Amino acid sequence: LEQSVVDAALAVQDGNGHSYASASGDDTMNLDDPSSYGSTCIRSKNLRSSIMNWAARAKKKRNSTRRVNVVRVLGLVDDGSESEHEDGYEGHMELKEADSIRRSLVDLYRGLKLLSNYTVINYTGFVKIIKKHDKTLPGFKGQLANFLDETVFHRNKAIELLINRMEKVYADWFCFGNVREAQSKMLPKQGDILEMDWTQLRLGYRLGMAAILTIWVCWDCVWGMVKDGNSTIGGREAFPVFRMSGCLILLHWFWGISVGYWTRYRINYIYLFEFNPRFVRTPIMIFNDAVDETLVFLVLMLLYYKAGAHDIPNIAPPGFYALLLLLYTLKRLIFPLEVKKHLWLAIKETLFAPVTPVTFYHSYVGDVFTSMVKVFQDMVWTLCYFASGDFLLPSEDDSSSRNNWQQTIWYRNVIIPLVCLLPLWIRFAQCLRKYTDTGKRWPNLANATKYAMSQTVTLFGAFHPLYLMRENDKYVYDEDGELYEQSSARFSLFQWFWLGLFLASSLYSYCWDIYMDWGLGKPEHGFLGPRLMFPRRSAYYQAMFIDLFLRSMWVLSLIPPNTGAQFEFPSYLHAVTAALELFRRTMWGFFRLEHEHKSNASGYRRVEFVPLHFSTEIEHKYKKDKEHKGAAVLGEVGAVTVVVIAVCAYSITAAQKATNDLAAP
Numbered sequence: 001l002e003q004s005v006v007d008a009a010l011a012v013q014d015g016n017g018h019s020y021a022s023a024s025g026d027d028t029m030n031l032d033d034p035s036s037y038g039s040t041c042i043r044s045k046n047l048r049s050s051i052m053n054w055a056a057r058a059k060k061k062r063n064s065t066r067r068v069n070v071v072r073v074l075g076l077v078d079d080g081s082e083s084e085h086e087d088g089y090e091g092h093m094e095l096k097e098a099d100s101i102r103r104s105l106v107d108l109y110r111g112l113k114l115l116s117n118y119t120v121i122n123y124t125g126f127v128k129i130i131k132k133h134d135k136t137l138p139g140f141k142g143q144l145a146n147f148l149d150e151t152v153f154h155r156n157k158a159i160e161l162l163i164n165r166m167e168k169v170y171a172d173w174f175c176f177g178n179v180r181e182a183q184s185k186m187l188p189k190q191g192d193i194l195e196m197d198w199t200q201l202r203l204g205y206r207l208g209m210a211a212i213l214t215i216w217v218c219w220d221c222v223w224g225m226v227k228d229g230n231s232t233i234g235g236r237e238a239f240p241v242f243r244m245s246g247c248l249i250l251l252h253w254f255w256g257i258s259v260g261y262w263t264r265y266r267i268n269y270i271y272l273f274e275f276n277p278r279f280v281r282t283p284i285m286i287f288n289d290a291v292d293e294t295l296v297f298l299v300l301m302l303l304y305y306k307a308g309a310h311d312i313p314n315i316a317p318p319g320f321y322a323l324l325l326l327l328y329t330l331k332r333l334i335f336p337l338e339v340k341k342h343l344w345l346a347i348k349e350t351l352f353a354p355v356t357p358v359t360f361y362h363s364y365v366g367d368v369f370t371s372m373v374k375v376f377q378d379m380v381w382t383l384c385y386f387a388s389g390d391f392l393l394p395s396e397d398d399s400s401s402r403n404n405w406q407q408t409i410w411y412r413n414v415i416i417p418l419v420c421l422l423p424l425w426i427r428f429a430q431c432l433r434k435y436t437d438t439g440k441r442w443p444n445l446a447n448a449t450k451y452a453m454s455q456t457v458t459l460f461g462a463f464h465p466l467y468l469m470r471e472n473d474k475y476v477y478d479e480d481g482e483l484y485e486q487s488s489a490r491f492s493l494f495q496w497f498w499l500g501l502f503l504a505s506s507l508y509s510y511c512w513d514i515y516m517d518w519g520l521g522k523p524e525h526g527f528l529g530p531r532l533m534f535p536r537r538s539a540y541y542q543a544m545f546i547d548l549f550l551r552s553m554w555v556l557s558l559i560p561p562n563t564g565a566q567f568e569f570p571s572y573l574h575a576v577t578a579a580l581e582l583f584r585r586t587m588w589g590f591f592r593l594e595h596e597h598k599s600n601a602s603g604y605r606r607v608e609f610v611p612l613h614f615s616t617e618i619e620h621k622y623k624k625d626k627e628h629k630g631a632a633v634l635g636e637v638g639a640v641t642v643v644v645i646a647v648c649a650y651s652i653t654a655a656q657k658a659t660n661d662l663a664a665p
Contacts, residue, residue: 100277102174109166109186116159198633199284205637206291213298221305233305234575237403238322238391242301243575244378245329249293250579251372254586256286261590265533267597273361279339293332300325319391326382353426354433360596360604364589366430369423370454371554371585374578376419384411420458427451438603443516450512453505457555460501502555510551513588514544519595533594543587550584553577 134141171182221233233239260283262269270277281289304321306312334340349356350365369376384405385391393402405411431448435441514521519529520540528540595601 097278102170105166105170106186109163109170112159112163112166113187116163119159199288202633202636203284203288203291205640206288206295209640210291210294210298213295213302217298217302217305220302233301236305236308236318238304238319238385240378240381241322241326241385242297242304243578244375244382245297245325246575247372247375247378247578247582248329248333249290249297251368251582252286252290252293254582256283256290258586258589259283259286262593265594267533267593269593272593272596273364274359275342279342281339289332293328296328297325300328317392317394319385319393323386323391326386350426350430354429354436356433357437358430358434358604360602363427363430363602363604364592366423366427367588367592368585370427370451371581373420373423374574374581376423377416380415380419381406417458421455424451424455424458428455434602440603443602447512447516450505450508453501453508454555457501457505460498502552506552506555509555510548513547513551516601517588517595518543518591519599519601520544520591529595529598531598533598534590540591543591546587547584550580554581554584 130144133144167179167182167186170186171177171179175181175185217233233242259269259281261267263283269275270280300321303312304318307314307316307318307321334344346361346365350362350369353362353366356362385403388403388405390403428448428451431444431451435444435448438444511521521527522529526537528537532540534540596604
């Protein structure tokens with residue numbers, strides 16, 4: 001229990017995610033002196049100086065002797081002075097820093113309250129156990145009474161002192177010294193995590209719009225054409241553009257789900273990834289962005305398909321809608337810059353492996369890259385498609401020069417194989433750099449071997465396709481042009497060679513996932529790990545089974561497309577296999593971060609301790625950020641409703657007119 005109190009105090013963090021106290025430093029708590037619990041936390045120079053320095057700078061800017069109170073700055077009291085602290089970008093950053101500190105205090109306070117409740121539950125449980133003991137063993141009655149009185153969870157004064165101290169600090173900094181107001185603001189409200197706001201309403205109705213558009217796209221672009229015996233949208237020329245954008249949007253959805261799971265189960269991804277907490281987006285924010293991207297994607301896909309089928313006026317070539325989608329995707333990948341800057345810096349440093357040092361976030365990005373091989377292939381295809389000008393050609397143009405760049409040697413035998421190899425090479429180089437920095441052969445060289453085997457699969461697929469042997473290759477020509485029958489033994493040997501290479505790479509990668517990345521597979525713990533942060537044990541077994549199946553599909557995706565390989569997936573399944581691989585990588589990330597949080601498995605951190613992740617959800621929004629006000633959301637709902645009604649009315653009128661025209665003699 002004493003260590004729990006220490007850990008709770010260590011959870012106070014500043015805007016950069018650093019702890020204010022160190023259990024091994026000079027500011028350690030004196031467990032024999034309960035008053036030191038609060039004083040240690042409040043002695044933190046970083047926490048108090050961050051607020052005081054900010055207030056001094058703000059006061060100096062305004063040239064006013066008026067007291068600058070953090071309450072007004074955070075917008076907790078509406079006194080009409082909002083215009084006074086619109087001081088540009090620097091003031092905006094200072095406001096976010098102050099809000100981050102306030103949320104950290106609230107999180108610590110609520111955690112201490114839970115810890116206090118936990119001590120009461122423990123004391124109650126021991127009372128019942130001792131009572132049962134005295135009934136069962138009357139001869140030893142009363143011997144454990146003194147033990148119970150001396151337990152730490154019975155004397156929880158240290159926790160109460162720290163709670164009172166946190167209330168006083170919060171009141172002084174944010175409530176003008178009003179302790180009652182501080183208690184009201186710091187305690188969790190009834191159902192505050194589930195409280196509805198306008199942002200959630202906006203997300204809900206846009207999800208409904210996306211669902212309707214998805215059904216429309218599937219009906220018109222897939223089932224309608226299959227029913228008529230024609231090609232689906234997957235057979236259209238620019239479909240790889242939509243497949244690439246769709247996979248990126250799906251990855252955005254998966255990232256929001258990952259953040260939600262890590263937050264719910266207290267996995268401190270912000271600390272592990274070394275994110276700046278001031279720019280971390282909550283799951284609801286990520287989902288709002290993802291649903292907007294999904295709506296644009298579905299609308300442009302529907303327009304592209306309708307334009308190619310001549311169901312809408314021929315305003316522009318069908319490829320023009322694919323170009324709009326590309327431009328929109330680039331815009332979403334870059335902006336907002338303050339949020340995406342950290343990601344692009346990490347991508348740059350990941351691409352320069354092994355020149356740059358490897359962090360845990362760099363290795364995570366590299367692993368995600370290995371799951372995006374199909375996406376990268378579609379990116380290359382998209383660039384060539386638009387650079388060649390083929391998107392400007394009408395859909396009826398069947399000229400021989402259309403997309404002829406796909407058959408060139410530089411595209412099929414150079415660029416595409418390099419794209420398949422690049423993610424594997426990046427992780428291979430990262431492992432070598434990690435070995436150089438640490439001098440540890442295990443697990444760095446063993447991990448490098450895993451990626452080397454995967455690269456071998458790709459190399460054989462691109463340059464020496466031994467697996468291409470088929471039954472129709474039974475008769476071949478020799479050097480003199482004579483036809484002879486090929487040895488079936490040689491055919492069988494090559495087939496076994498490819499099968500062995502494929503199985504070895506798949507099983508090696510799968511075993512590494514289970515034992516090294518997830519920390520599972522321990523027989524003494526039911527083939528799981530010693531400590532589990534997710535509550536359902538069955539989820540671990542299900543993930544292990546799913547990973548085995550999807551790992552094999554991932555290895556097959558390393559074969560370059562259009563090589564004629566016997567094991568190659570059909571082109572119409574590429575979108576499905578790419579989506580399944582992104583799902584597998586997301587599932588892998590859940591347990592990978594759990595294992596790293598618990599044990600520092602890969603040695604990326606100098607200390608074993610990772611503070612628990614605290615989040616108050618609705619308090620995670622900054623007051624200065626763009627918010628979706630109620631009037632704006634309701635106005636948007638009304639506008640969409642009017643448009644839908646107008647379209648329906650026009651469709652009904654047009655259908656009735658067409659019926660009357662057909663019925664007229």
